[in-house]
Amino acid sequence: MKIPQLSLLKRLAFISIALPLLIISCKHETVEPEIEAPSNLVYNPNTMSVIKGTSMSSNTPSISGGTPITYSLSTIPNADNAITINQTSGVITADSTASIGTYQITVVAKNSKSSVTFTNVFTISVGVANPVTFIAKIKPLITSNCSSCHTPGGSSLDFTDYTRAKGNINTMINRINRAQGSGGFMPQGGTALSAANIALFEQWRADGLVEN
Ligand code: HEC
Numbered sequence: 001m002k003i004p005q006l007s008l009l010k011r012l013a014f015i016s017i018a019l020p021l022l023i024i025s026c027k028h029e030t031v032e033p034e035i036e037a038p039s040n041l042v043y044n045p046n047t048m049s050v051i052k053g054t055s056m057s058s059n060t061p062s063i064s065g066g067t068p069i070t071y072s073l074s075t076i077p078n079a080d081n082a083i084t085i086n087q088t089s090g091v092i093t094a095d096s097t098a099s100i101g102t103y104q105i106t107v108v109a110k111n112s113k114s115s116v117t118f119t120n121v122f123t124i125s126v127g128v129a130n131p132v133t134f135i136a137k138i139k140p141l142i143t144s145n146c147s148s149c150h151t152p153g154g155s156s157l158d159f160t161d162y163t164r165a166k167g168n169i170n171t172m173i174n175r176i177n178r179a180q181g182s183g184g185f186m187p188q189g190g191t192a193l194s195a196a197n198i199a200l201f202e203q204w205r206a207d208g209l210v211e212n
Pocket residue numbers: 142145146147148149150157159168171172175176184186187188189190193
């Protein structure tokens with residue numbers, strides 16, 4: 001009989017096509033191990049000091065998580081775009097146009113699982129080779145010219161304190177540059193600082209208000 005024979009062939013054909021398909025689709029359903037999010041981004045060392053006018057790069061950081069990972073800076077820490085990050089290696093570079101200052105670097109590491117922000121993982125300080133420092137040059141000037149009134153120890157006007165002097169540098173420079181005897185002139189009631197000493201205050205600011 002013809003019909004049952006054809007039907008048997010059809011069954012065989014069905015089995016030979018459907019069975020492999022079934023096996024393949026079962027394989028697809030097996031759960032792949034999930035890729036891990038980026039974690040533990042570490043720069044060693046995690047700081048670098050750059051001499052203004054030169055460029056410098058960090059070491060390659062270590063990180064955990066599924067690859068590939070791409071890196072970016074969460075915010076551009078320097079207005080002139082002088083600080084960049086290598087997308088694939090995570091190496092951070094400050095180029096020779098970086099301005100004097102200290103920059104906390106926040107890095108975003110991204111893979112197919114997620115995008116993770118590592119806040120302040122690296123610090124760059126850009127400075128000059130031989131800066132005017134507070135301890136060496138500015139504090140002695142303040143002690144001899146200002147401290148009779150801006151008395152050390154508790155007063156809010158104690159400028160022998162590094163943090164306070166740094167925080168008030170613009171006002172100090174403004175006051176010592178006023179005409180002797182005019183309103184707000186410092187040292188009040190006294191003699192103007194020499195041009196060289198005024199220049200030291202200004203250079204201290206220009207060099208990045210370094211303490212030591
Ligand atoms: C004879 C006392 C006297 C001396 C010396 C003196 N100051 Fe003053 N200073 C004052 C007084 C009083 C004030 C508050 C009144 C004012 O703001 O002018 C003041 C205010 C200031 C302010 C403003 C502070 C603020 O909160 O805005 C600065 C900055 C300042 N002095 C810097 C200096 C510096 C720098 C020197 C040394 C080069 C100096 N002063 C020496 C008496 C003095």
